[in-house]
Amino acid sequence: MTNHDTNTDTTKIKTDPFLTALDEKVQRVFGDLSIDKRRLPATKLDKRGIPAYVAEWAIDTIVPNRGELSQENISKILEWSNKFIPGPEEAKVIQNRLLNGETIKVLTSMEVDIKLTRNKQERVAQLKLLQISDALIADGIVDKYHDLLKQGMWGVVELINGPDGVAVVSFKPMQATFDLNLFKQSRKMFTLKEWMALLVTSMGYDPNYFSEEEQIFVLCRLLPLVKKSMHLIELAPKGTGKSYFFENISSRVRLVSGGNISPAVLFVNNASGQWGLLARYKVVVLDEVQTLKFEKPEEIVGGLKGFLANSRLTRGGLHESSSDCGLVMLANILLDSNQNPIESPLLKELPDFLQETAFLDRIKGIVPGWKTKKLSPDSFAKNVGLKADFFGDALLAFRDDLVIDQFCSKNIKLKGKKYKRNDDAIQSIASGMMKLLFPDGEVSNEDFFHYCISPAIQLRQLIWNQLQMLDAEYRQYDNLIESEFPKLDE
Numbered sequence: 001m002t003n004h005d006t007n008t009d010t011t012k013i014k015t016d017p018f019l020t021a022l023d024e025k026v027q028r029v030f031g032d033l034s035i036d037k038r039r040l041p042a043t044k045l046d047k048r049g050i051p052a053y054v055a056e057w058a059i060d061t062i063v064p065n066r067g068e069l070s071q072e073n074i075s076k077i078l079e080w081s082n083k084f085i086p087g088p089e090e091a092k093v094i095q096n097r098l099l100n101g102e103t104i105k106v107l108t109s110m111e112v113d114i115k116l117t118r119n120k121q122e123r124v125a126q127l128k129l130l131q132i133s134d135a136l137i138a139d140g141i142v143d144k145y146h147d148l149l150k151q152g153m154w155g156v157v158e159l160i161n162g163p164d165g166v167a168v169v170s171f172k173p174m175q176a177t178f179d180l181n182l183f184k185q186s187r188k189m190f191t192l193k194e195w196m197a198l199l200v201t202s203m204g205y206d207p208n209y210f211s212e213e214e215q216i217f218v219l220c221r222l223l224p225l226v227k228k229s230m231h232l233i234e235l236a237p238k239g240t241g242k243s244y245f246f247e248n249i250s251s252r253v254r255l256v257s258g259g260n261i262s263p264a265v266l267f268v269n270n271a272s273g274q275w276g277l278l279a280r281y282k283v284v285v286l287d288e289v290q291t292l293k294f295e296k297p298e299e300i301v302g303g304l305k306g307f308l309a310n311s312r313l314t315r316g317g318l319h320e321s322s323s324d325c326g327l328v329m330l331a332n333i334l335l336d337s338n339q340n341p342i343e344s345p346l347l348k349e350l351p352d353f354l355q356e357t358a359f360l361d362r363i364k365g366i367v368p369g370w371k372t373k374k375l376s377p378d379s380f381a382k383n384v385g386l387k388a389d390f391f392g393d394a395l396l397a398f399r400d401d402l403v404i405d406q407f408c409s410k411n412i413k414l415k416g417k418k419y420k421r422n423d424d425a426i427q428s429i430a431s432g433m434m435k436l437l438f439p440d441g442e443v444s445n446e447d448f449f450h451y452c453i454s455p456a457i458q459l460r461q462l463i464w465n466q467l468q469m470l471d472a473e474y475r476q477y478d479n480l481i482e483s484e485f486p487k488l489d490e
Contacts, residue, residue: 016208022194023384027066029189033390035060037201037381042069043077048085049129050107052204052248053388054154057174058085058107060387084156091131098161103169106130106159109251110171111152112142113274125168127157135159136167145173151252151280174389180397187440192447199436201385203245209379214372216433216455221245221367223432224283224326225253225395229311230432231327231362232459233289233354235346236369241379242330246285250392254281258288262295267303268319278325279313282396289331290350301353308362324399329354335370345466357471364425365459366466398435405431407441411486412453416478422460426481429456445488453483 026034045055062080063073084107108129125135147153155173197207224230246255266276277284294300314320334342347354408431430452461481467474
């Protein structure tokens with residue numbers, strides 16, 4: 001293992017025998033797909049307006065060694081970032097350099113739009129960091145990287161200013177070596193405690209900061225990445241890091257913070273035909289739900305009900321499509337002196353649509369974020385985890401892996417009078433937990449019940465409690481959701 005410098009913040013962690021041994025094992029098993037999570041805060045690249053999965057890629061590209069960064073390495077990274085990562089105030093400076101005939105290389109996100117009109121048919125690139133919305137782009141780049149046409153991609157873009165305007169002449173995307181089977185088989189090298197610590201570290205958190213129960217609830221934030229159409233609500237007080245993870249995991253995850261949201265943004269722009277966020281991303285996160293304001297609220301809520309029910313996207317009958325995007329809603333709630341929610345029902349102070357049973361019933365579960373500690377400077381990862389870009393790709397790849405889905409469908413049986421949406425939600429959440437904690441499919445009866453079924457019931461029970469309080473129709477069913485103990489060996 002590479003020798004690590006010690007300081008006040010890391011000595012305690014680094015002398016922990018469990019985490020020290022885990023660091024060595026992670027580096028041995030995952031090699032270049034792992035990274036010391038202290039590297040990012042040391043460079044402060046996360047303050048440059050780029051997500052962690054981009055910053056870690058840049059750091060490892062410039063200084064691919066292991067362990068903490070020396071001052072020399074930090075200076076090298078900062079020199080590179082000053083050259084290739086433009087700040088918002090530098091957009092016009094770069095445009096001016098292009099006007100002067102310079103060839104420019106920058107690290108930025110890029111999305112490609114197709115314009116098909118009678119007068120003009122072309123591909124144009126949007127580079128938001130540079131405030132450029134209509135750069136020409138070589139056909140071969142778009143043909144090679146189709147994600148440019150969806151949610152966009154991050155990478156190093158080479159630009160010139162030609163007779164027809166700014167043009168993208170080359171593109172080097174961020175790319176991690178990815179093998180889902182490697183990820184699955186690597187699980188066999190770790191105990192459950194080690195694997196949970198690795199996942200939490202890879203999310204950017206310090207596993208030592210959380211109890212086992214808290215780690216499970218933190219890991220629930222990963223569920224929409226590994227499961228299609230995983231719709232969740234997380235309720236917590238301010239400062240629990242609800243949005244931190246989603247901002248930094250993948251370009252296929254989109255975080256929308258407060259403000260006004262229109263039907264065009266979520267579903268489709270009827271004028272242009274451009275599909276909205278729910279069609280273009282794998283996970284859409286609505287942050288600060290308590291402050292959200294919908295333009296045309298009836299249209300949006302109606303459209304969301306249809307989307308949550310059958311994954312269909314439509315607007316006014318003009319456009320129709322399907323999407324397996326997961327919708328996550330994050331909201332702040334008040335707690336009493338015992339750290340329990342003050343309000344009953346839980347959603348009482350949130351927008352009215354969240355208290356409509358027809359809407360709420362279609363949500364798989366509520367993540368009890370109030371049961372995790374608020375974040376502090378000691379909350380963030382100080383050990384070796386998986387690189388954010390590789391980690392995000394691995395999680396998303398599980399969406400198309402149906403083996404564990406079938407396993408859970410076969411082995412989860414609820415007691416009492418059946419309510420289909422409860423069955424579906426618990427099977428879906430339990431399947432997601434198994435993909436996270438037992439991706440190789442090897443799990444005992446006890447672990448399957450404790451780490452997969454039980455969390456699934458907890459999340460769905462919180463939805464079920466609200467439904468029973470809001471509508472007597474649901475009271476014909478048992479108020480407690482219970483599962484039979486699985487017998488996997490049969």
